[in-house]
Amino acid sequence: MTHDDTGHGDRNDDLAVLDVLRGVMDDAVGDATRPAPRWDELERRLREARRRRRLGDAGRAVAIAGVVAAAVLGATVVVPGLDTSPRPAVTSPSSTRGSLGGDAAWLAGLREHVAEQPEGAPARDQKVLFAGDVGPYRLALVDGAQRGSRELGAEPAWYLAAAGAPPDRMRPSRTSAGVCGVQPPGCAAAPIGTGSLPDAVSLVLDGRSLDADAVPGVRRGDRAVVVVVPRRPVNVTLEGPPRYAADGTVSHPRPTPLPESHGVRQAVITTGGRHRLVVGSTPSEQVTAEIWPDLTDAPHFPVEDAAPSFNGGVTPPRHEVQGALLAVQHASGLAVNTSRRRLLWAGAFGGRRHGVLAVTAPSGAHVVGVFRQLGAPADLGTWLTAGAVLPAGPLEDVAVAWPNPVAEPTGEAGDPRPSGRIAALGPAGATSATFVDGDGRTLATTALTDGFGMATAPGTRSVRFGDPTGRVVTTVPVRPLLTLDDHDFDR
């Protein structure tokens, strides 16, 4: 590819990429006709959805009306779980929460600034729900920032700049998707945004969402910021990352209430690993967001020393190892900079690509993920993992065995059907695998290639790995598959 000095080369390349991308989209949707459902069925679903929404809206309206009425009457609004100082209504222009809530000049300046943006709504139509400094950021949450946004049901918009910035430095979040859940490589690029939670509007800026351009001096992946603006009384807790003991047991720190300040719950997280933000007072209404201060997107995820394959086999390209390791790291919940990563083995069997990867905790315990492709080799879909937590020890000793299921149709995830095939990856020096049932009977034996072997042996409960002399090196149980959807295998 060539680029000329005028940049026309880039533009031509972009045109070419777009051309191909258009073709990709054409191919993707194909000739699918997707007939509309029967009208009576669709109408029933829509009416049910409308009914549920109305019930929800009614609940929120009652809550907001109560706050508005209290504000109008000059009464003190007490929000359990928050401080008991008088708090204005979120629907009033003078009700801005946050450390800048009382700075009328700054707020007016912000509204004017927002109004000057393309498609910006007039200042009088905007409501600044929150404004304040949180860690290195100055953040503001503006409802009705854009013309027509209310009619569209769009969520309030976040603006940000470095702490202490004047109003005209506030920038709209360039992309939106703040409160994201588990997003292995896909979370990759969750930038900045809002999250409409049942009881609150929240913002999470973490390693995946950091807008490095907006706040100079804040490095990608070195901290996370959480802001929750409650609409009504709500519990907000934050839980730190799991801890893996050397014996392979896992513990979780107790969730702690998020500190409240100026009518909002906020926190700055400077330690790595998976944190869980839970908003909601009852299990049925709780919304969980995961926060990773140190987990960046795939291109930035560190995989130094992770390849080549520890036990031999195919060594995939770096970016592919990166993606898979990112997923296992995510499943482990471990901080990136205190854990180590390694591809143990990769290869193909049964027409599917497979990989075994390990993330090693500070204690030496290993979180092992087995990746298996669903769908045809060239298709996009879901990998399954057989997750396992193994006690501390050298990587040479890591051994795992898992049932190799029959894949679901291309592109569809779901419960894999058992096939009776058992896959096994042995420790260093192992050359054979013996598949044993619950009574200790041998069901099958196979030689290992690059430490890996597989046999059709329904009823296998454990696998014995042997060396060339016939000595048993180790025996491991067959671990059931967990999908990445069940990423909580540390629990």
Add this chain to the structure above:
Amino acid sequence: MGVGADGSEGPADPDDDFRQFVEARWTALVRFGYLLTGDWAAAEDLVQVALERSWRRWGQVRDGRPWAPEAYVKAAMANQLRSWWRARRVTAVSLAHVTEPPEPGSDPGPGHALRDSLWRELLLLPPRMRAVVVLRVWEDLSEIETARVMGCSPGSVKSQMSRAMARLRRQPGVLEAAGRNATEVRR
């Protein structure tokens, strides 16, 4: 008889009008949803949620206030996608993590690899960025039209598109293949 959602004469009853709109545009909306989600079932769910939202305002929507009906539904889909994505606890993982050596004679060729790579990367884009790409490339909307649908500024659309292109160009094999195409473009 009144004027229907597509501008043609049709029933004046909003429900009938809405029904006609759904029956006429369902496939197009689901295709749009598929490009946003990469999953047919999710696409249909997305359409349904957006239709429910649109139905409530159909009296206004069918009159093109503030959007043409289909644009309104698609805007609602794009917004809903963002909400889903945020609340989502699971995502599909790219399949291209471990590479199987190609079998002799089975190489589908660089064009196939490029398309696979681009499709994969498209689905890994953040939802808002992905929606911008789909609107600009698939729907062929202008930056201003896309900005209206997305509820953001044209500058933001330009920025999103630029970042998306940067990511797409980073895909292995994309630059080379695109370079070949670009050479043809320059000719």
